[in-house]
Amino acid sequence: MNDVSKSNVKVRFAPSPTGNLHIGSVRAALFNWLFARHHKGTFLVRIEDTDLERSKQEFADSIISSLEWLGMQSDEPIIYQSNFTEKYRAYVEKLLSEGKAYKCYCSPEELEQRLGEGEKYDQRCRACSMPGDKPFVVRFRLPDDREVVTFHDLILGDITTPISQLDDFIIARSDGSPVYNFVVVIDDATMNITHVIRGQEHINNTPKQILLYEALGFSIPQFAHIPLILGKSGAKLSKRDAATSVLVYKEEGYLPEALINYLARLGWSHGDQEIFTIEELVRDFSLDGVGKSNATFDMEKLRWVNSEHIKKKTSAWLLNYVVQELDNHFLNKLDAWSSEQIVALIDLYKERVMTVRELYDALIALYNKPAVYNHEAVQQWINEDAKINLSLLIELLKNLTEWHEASLESTIKQFVKNREIKLASIAQPIRIALTGNITSPGIFHLLTILGKKESFSRIEALIK
Missing domain, CATH: 1.10.1160.10 (Glutamyl-trna Synthetase; Domain 2)
Incomplete structure (x- = not known):
């Protein structure tokens, strides 16, 4: 493979705990996890919580729980950036002492007045000194002998950024807290990350980070920037397109x-x-x-x-999943049914549903009996002839000594033949009686699983 070096693969997923885990972030985590597993490497989780105002432990816990549900646990203890503030400050001091960074005393108001909004910094403080009591940020000093930053992206190929497009960017705020581009380099280097796999929105950060790797004497990992996930409109994925959490x-x-x-x-x-x-x-x-x-x-x-x-999935597995992940009280809500009945019904319905929630809802609805019948179905299939046929069929079925699918199918088909009616004219009313609608699994299966007593009760309720 051309996407991995001879060293042991070590990757990381580094979310910020400012909200629940987003679907786009999940894919970034997944590509890291799959890459690590494929190469028998290590997958790490790092919580980037240096933004103390927006970071919340509840979101960190939610992110970790989401990853566990997906089966993507960290191979080593989870790291929280907020625990390493002193380490980051030590590296800031290292760059300051080596002349690779400097203190900038220009306030945001001064910069806007002097440069205009959004303009590159003019390097004024590279050679200035100020009293120690004036607030300052720390800026990284771009190397004077460098014209471009080039790196090979494992997905996008070679990417070159002219140094002229960058400015002496901030690595520590006026309160002393380090910024993202700085701490991510320290962490990836000290954690021995070999491959940084992340979204394309981070491409513009990469040249700055490479310069920091070089200034600090760290080995530079390989980079891979994965494409973004968009909604159908072509814009960034939003709640209108899909749930984002x-x-x-x-x-x-x-x-x-x-x-x-x-x-x-x-x-x-x-x-x-x-x-x-x-x-x-x-x-x-x-x-x-x-x-x-x-x-x-x-x-x-x-x-x-x-x-x-x-x-x-086996029906037993799906039953366990519903109980464990959707509703711990699910079996209590179906307490009149045996576990064998529930598993048999899952066998029927799992072929018809798109989600486990739909399976859950279908079984709860079936258990609770039809509270109302589908109006259009009743209009189409339930008349006096249908009720007479259902009554006669019940009397016939009462004599069945074996209540199973084969005997029910044989008896009902013979009944239809003797009455000279179509199968649908009795099958659809039975389906409405059992489920309240005309869309359901086969009636012979349903009658068998629900049992004689319950089936008769539902059919008689419809007749009345």
Whole structure:
């Protein structure tokens, strides 16, 4: 592979705890995790909480829980940047003492008045000295003998930035706190990160960070900037396009492996294959397959991928997942049914649903009996003839000694033949009686699982 050196791979996912884990950040975490697993390397999680005003522990906990749900735990203890303030300050002092950084006493108001809004810094304080009691920021001194910064991106290829496009950028604020571009270099270097895999929105940071690596004498990692995820409009993904928080997908009944499958294929290709197990993704993933163009989030495609993963699960596994992840009281809500009945019903419904939440809702609705019947279905299928046929069928079925799918199917089909009616004219009323609607699994399956007593009770309720 051309995307990995001979050294042991070590990557990191470094979210800021200023909100719940965003779907775009999940894909960045996933590509790091898959890359590490593919190369038998190390995946680390670092919480970048140096912005003390916006960072909250509740968001850090939420991010960590989301990663655990997805199965992407850190291979080493999670690192919080806020615990290393003194280390960062020591490196600031190192650059100051070596003349690679300097104190800038220009206030934001002075800069705006002198340079105008958004203009590059004019290096005025490179050679000035001020009293120690005046507030200052620390700026990195761009090397005078450097014209360009060039690096090879493992996805985008060679990228060159002229030094003239940069200015002496700030590495420490006036309160002494270090800025993002500085601390991320210190952390990646001291954590021995070999590959920095992140979104393309960070490309403009990379030249500055490379200059800092060089100034501090650190080895420079390899960089890979993955394309962004956009909404259908072509703009940045928003809540109108899809839920942006991972926790919402969990609550709505998406399986973690399905979300991982979909996000992995969002910008990464491997032939025509669409459905992957986690093991297959780990085996096949390579940065060579990551495209350069932005990807478009397609909610319907995600729903389809999720449905395919649901179908592959055993019904016992799905039952356990519902209890563990969606509703701890699920079995109590179905207490009149045996576990065998519930598993059998999951067998029926898992082929028809797109999410585990839909499966959950379907079973709860079936258990609670139809409170109301679909009006259009009743108008189309329920009349006096239908009620007479249902009554006669109940009397016939009462004599069945074995209540199972084969005997029910044989008896009902013979009944239809004897009455000289179409199967649908009795099957659809039965379906309405059992579920309240005309869309459901097959009636022979439903009658078998619900049992004779419950089936009769529901059919008789419809007749009345």
